[in-house]
Amino acid sequence: MESYAKGEPVPALLEETIGANLARTVAAYADREALVECASGRRWTWAELDADVEAVARGLVGAGVQKGDRVGIWGPNSAEWTLVQLATARIGAVLVNVNPAYRTHELAYVVNQSGMRLLVSATSFKTSDYRGMVEETAAGNHALERVVYLDDEESWSGLLADGEGVGADDLAARAKELAPDDPINIQYTSGTTGFPKGATLSHRNILNNGYLVGEVCGYTEADRVCIPVPFYHCFGMVMGNLACTTHGATMVIPAPGFDPALTLKAVSEERCTSLYGVPTMFIAEWALPDFESYDLSSVRTGIMAGSPCPEEMMKKLIAAGIDEMTICYGMTETSPVSTQTRRDDSLERKVGTVGRVCPHLEVRIVDPVSGDTVPRGEAGEFCTRGYSVMLGYWDDDEKTREAVDADGWMHTGDLGVMDDDGYVRITGRIKDMVIRGGENIYPREIEEFLYTHPDIEDVQVIGVPDPKYGEELCAWLRMRPGAEPLDADAVRAFATGRLAHYKVPRYVMVVEEFPMTVTGKVRKVEMREVSAERLGLA
Template sequence: MSLARSQWQAVPPAALDEAVIGDVLRRAARLGPADVVLTTIGSGGEHSWTAARLLADAEAVAASLLRRHPVGSHIATFLSNGPHAVLLQLGVALAGMVLVPVNPKSRPPELEHALTLASAVSVQVDTGGADLVRSVVSRLPDPPEVVVLDEDPRSLLGEGEPAALPAVDPDSLAQIQFTSGTSGPAKGVRIHHRGMVDTAHAFARRIGLPPGGVWLNPMPLFHTAGNVLGVLGALWQRAEHVVLPFEPGAVLRVLRERAVTLLSAAPTLLHLLMAQPGFPAGRFGSLRVVFTGGSTLTPRMVDTIESGFGARLSVTFGMTETCGCALQTAPLTDSDEVRRNTVGLPIEGTDVRVAGPDGTVLATGQRGELLVRGSRITRGYYGDPEATARAIDAEGWLHTGDLAEMDIHGRLRIVGRLKDMIKTGGENVSPEEVEDVLAGHPDVERAAVVGTPDERWGELVVAFVVPSGAAPQPDIEALDVYCRQRLAPFKVPRRWHVVTELPMTASAKVRRAELRERAARPHP
């Protein structure tokens, strides 16, 4: 396909009999009841489920919930990766209720905001987070029940007669997930069953592995990467989904000891794994695919990850508002050039266009805002019609706020964020362009660039640099010269900060608002 305009008409999604989350689980149990489809590893030990047992346990969780709450109730979770998170995700869906997964690292004001906004009637929490949850709930005018779970997964199943499970509408609300909150209060994204099912199916197809295998997933299950692409994607694949909290040593042990075929991890987590002493570069015999997303990758980073893990990389672009995936490279069939330089084609059922400020579709190769539309797009933000209207236009296009370029084949490059554009001396500077240059220097592991107010220039370009192992303290003058050889003078950072790490959100995005605050402090 060759394009003259930056617009991609969706390939229709595959016809699916499975329209709701419960159907995907039932399909796995029907096609391979004895297949192991879930293994959890954590402080409570290791637990595994066949597809038949996982369906039975999820139905028991649903029945237990229905004995206490009506269909449509909002059930919050405050849980790390483990069996409770998966069983509640599936059980809440089977019960026709709405899951509200909250980051277990949230501070009290963030948790209070989530519970209040989402009108949760129950909070399911493990013993480690119980005191914090009780403290927050005690301050709420209409407090939800607090259910403290012990380490035994069967504590969720309850006792009593099986309940008749409701018929669930594919277009009904399945989850309220909270945005990463890089600036301002987190918004509650409304995610429906059809969007989650379609996205997980399209994602698994684009990965291209045969049915079965072992998917290792340390990504957080309160986020779409973990519970849509991970939980539901693995069920579509009928793969053994190995879930554990991210801890480098534990993840590497699983990679060494099990026949893992797919590893899911954000770029930051992949770098932490490769930095471990004794990392067996390129020696994971069964590993075929590493899946990542959440931040822009340079060609050098793609090469480093692929050589380090000895596997092909699948890069996604997605948001909570797109169920975690809208664009994706095909790891087994895309060329090296495509995997190194793009985020691939839109997945099935996704319309895409690159538009100018007035909404006009731009010519191929021009830079503009990425707009997406289709079955996986959120219906809006819970309790916030104004924010919904700002994000989704009358034609159903979600305005992502990301700057992108489309090539003649429909593949896209993400080149920045509209709101992050730096305006200095009347010129626009894309932070990502400067970051890409810095990432090419051997003394730089990662870099983030922001603007800070300046009376004369409007804004100054400020760089935060994480040194590579080769240079614990980079030579700033050398970096300045390196940038001036590759960038126009107005794009070269005027101030430099050497840091040990960059502040990240749970979905592995740089907290630029925090860096802007640091950049605005008096400079020595």
């Protein structure tokens, strides 16, 4: 049987704009709680949220923002971030998500590459002086006409004041100009090499992905979703915010940036029913010294994504009563989710696979060289097709054609294997695969094995240059608190007889942390460079 699967055709896709869908939710659940910002204690019902979204939408129109104009948002998670997300969609502006970790070089690139006219920014957060960076790059930001600071009362009020002359008729007229397939969002991929590419997404792309991911989680208006993942990424703004807006569920923002204690405090105090995170977030939460003091009994489901879930972590979630946790897999270019485990899937499927194809999508595994669909059980490149595939990379037709083929298949660059039931395992990136003396080695397999060592908190495995074999394996280890650091001999002793000899890492480095992108992806390219340098292999 071929490695091809097609998602079920139900529930029906939402063929409407984000603004039209929000209006239906507001009408149905006006007095229910829509949004909670824990840091400030502010709360909104759906009717109150709608009024504030409308005020921002009027302000943007009054500021001269036209349909299709690019409006940037730069800063950590906040209620204002959500307001700007929904307001730009309502008036047909294209929201450009700017990574909160960017510095001047990257900011200038994104502002100019997208042709951004207006930027809504925080003034500062942690080590980021956003206002300073905006001012430093101002001379070279050619299209940027205005910057509004969402945490500066005078600046934010000034934007709202711009909308005083904009009437309901003006917003209604703008809404009539909009269509579900219009571009509504540009998200710059957190690529670990080269300049980021601007994945351009429509109402139809992200509204439906948020809706259908929420359907798999079983969301209703009674759910309260804790969203500690960044809004600037699809995980926060689509799987978080839009999953909630399409179901009338409550969005709970535990903190501006990830904090394990504040996340569990929000879950406990707000009685959240769903919790999101990448595996490193869940590991940090469950490792808190006072973990037992948090009441997580309200949580039934959630989403873990970004990298594979270690089996031990999933067992801890189940032990805490969170037995409907789902695993999602996808990428920015596909809005993002392509596969998801189901709430009642077995432990083995939740830790060993990224689920099966989502509704209204197709997935297949292809030979990276020939492009042919491989038989079930064989590894190849994961490809997906359907409503979720991006419109393209902003102003970059060449890169778009490299990623999306003529038949509409998005080529992910990920290696996957599909089993007889259609469940997919992601075995690594095509470029992360290590070839040692002609043997193809998938780092994920070795990481999962080393994770069973009682003293290892977390592990990443990479390939480093080797004159004899072409590549050798190097393991980066984070030790559990109080554990003695392991060396290569200790790892070899642990692995001997349990892993094939060529899969045993030759080099071991004990580190405090891994180099990460802001979305929680490990930067293996950087790890390879650092390892080669430290080991004298460069």
